[in-house]
Amino acid sequence: xxxxxxxxxxxxxxxxxxxxxxxxxxxxxxxxxxxxxxxxxxxxxxxxxxxxxxxxxxxxxxxxxxxxxxxxxxxxxxxxxxxxxxxxxxxxxxxxxxxxxxxxxxxxxxxxxxxxxxxxxxxxxxxxxxxxxxxxxxxxxxxxxxxxxxxxxxxxxxxxxxxxxxxxxxxxxxxxxxxxxxxxxxxxxxxxxxxxxxxxxxxxx
Amino acid sequence: xxxxxxxxxxxxxxxxxxxxxxxxxxxxxxxxxxxxxxxxxxxxxxxxxxxxxxxxxxxxxxxxxxxxxxxxxxxxxxxxxxxxxxxxx
Numbered sequence: 001x002x003x004x005x006x007x008x009x010x011x012x013x014x015x016x017x018x019x020x021x022x023x024x025x026x027x028x029x030x031x032x033x034x035x036x037x038x039x040x041x042x043x044x045x046x047x048x049x050x051x052x053x054x055x056x057x058x059x060x061x062x063x064x065x066x067x068x069x070x071x072x073x074x075x076x077x078x079x080x081x082x083x084x085x086x087x088x089x090x091x092x093x094x095x096x097x098x099x100x101x102x103x104x105x106x107x108x109x110x111x112x113x114x115x116x117x118x119x120x121x122x123x124x125x126x127x128x129x130x131x132x133x134x135x136x137x138x139x140x141x142x143x144x145x146x147x148x149x150x151x152x153x154x155x156x157x158x159x160x161x162x163x164x165x166x167x168x169x170x171x172x173x174x175x176x177x178x179x180x181x182x183x184x185x186x187x188x189x190x191x192x193x194x195x196x197x198x199x200x201x202x203x204x205x
Numbered sequence: 206x207x208x209x210x211x212x213x214x215x216x217x218x219x220x221x222x223x224x225x226x227x228x229x230x231x232x233x234x235x236x237x238x239x240x241x242x243x244x245x246x247x248x249x250x251x252x253x254x255x256x257x258x259x260x261x262x263x264x265x266x267x268x269x270x271x272x273x274x275x276x277x278x279x280x281x282x283x284x285x286x287x288x289x290x291x292x293x294x
Binding site (some may be wrong): 042056059060062063066073074075076077078081139140143145146147150151158160163167169170171173176177180181182183184186187188194 | 215221222225226228232246247248251253254256257258260261263264265267268269270271272273274275276278283286287289291
């Protein structure tokens with residue numbers, strides 16, 4: 001499954017939404033066709049349309065899950081919201097696939113095995129390669145590890161991949177916050193709480 | 206395949222690294238940033254981590270509120286809300 005990832009990201013057969021929403025800015029830097037693709041994806045998270053699609057899907061999913069309501073409804077709402085968010089990513093990003101896979105309970109076991117093998121191999125490799133920068137790297141490495149734990153499914157990805165996943169994940173989370181705020185305001189009666197615009201303002205400015 | 210990927214990522218140049226970090230920095234909600242490059246990579250990464258945590262905490266809080274809203278309404282009013290939502294689009 002991991003080998004399919006670069007193919008998905010590099011192939012131009014993305015949905016028509018990409019073609020409609022994409023804006024060719026001037027950052028056609030060398031090499032990163034995937035970065036262009038990534039920035040298009042990130043812009044998609046910020047469109048009004050994407051938020052409305054997500055809101056509709058979320059409300060539908062919440063409605064369905066309410067019929068089989070178990071205990072701890074807040075957690076269920078959160079999981080539903082995350083699942084719908086991951087579905088909205090359309091399988092292009094690693095974190096979305098990780099969220100969906102973890103629902104089935106498949107991914108965690110195999111990933112833990114790989115993690116143990118990989119960590120020791122990396123340490124052995126890095127020591128002879130880097131001589132003078134021993135003190136600088138571990139701090140960045142530590143932060144990268146923390147970041148990798150925060151973004152689902154990104155514990156052992158490369159540095160540039162991790163940053164790309166992080167960018168997409170942050171944009172998606174912001175959209176999730178916006179959408180859920182709007183829905184909560186709607187369900188609470190409409191006029192009482194206008195949706196907070198903190199996130200929107202910094203994006204537009 | 207993943208081991209080759211991680212070995213290749215060790216050879217990432219400093220320029221690429223700072224470019225990626227700058228890219229990440231533009232996503233963070235900071236009012237200043239008139240001159241990027243003020244913050245080191247570790248600071249940007251720390252801010253990114255705390256921002257993600259903050260977003261996730263917000264989502265938790267929102268889902269708590271949403272679950273309370275859903276708990277206090279029955280199916281018919283939920284359908285009404287859905288229709289209203291669709292009409293607003």
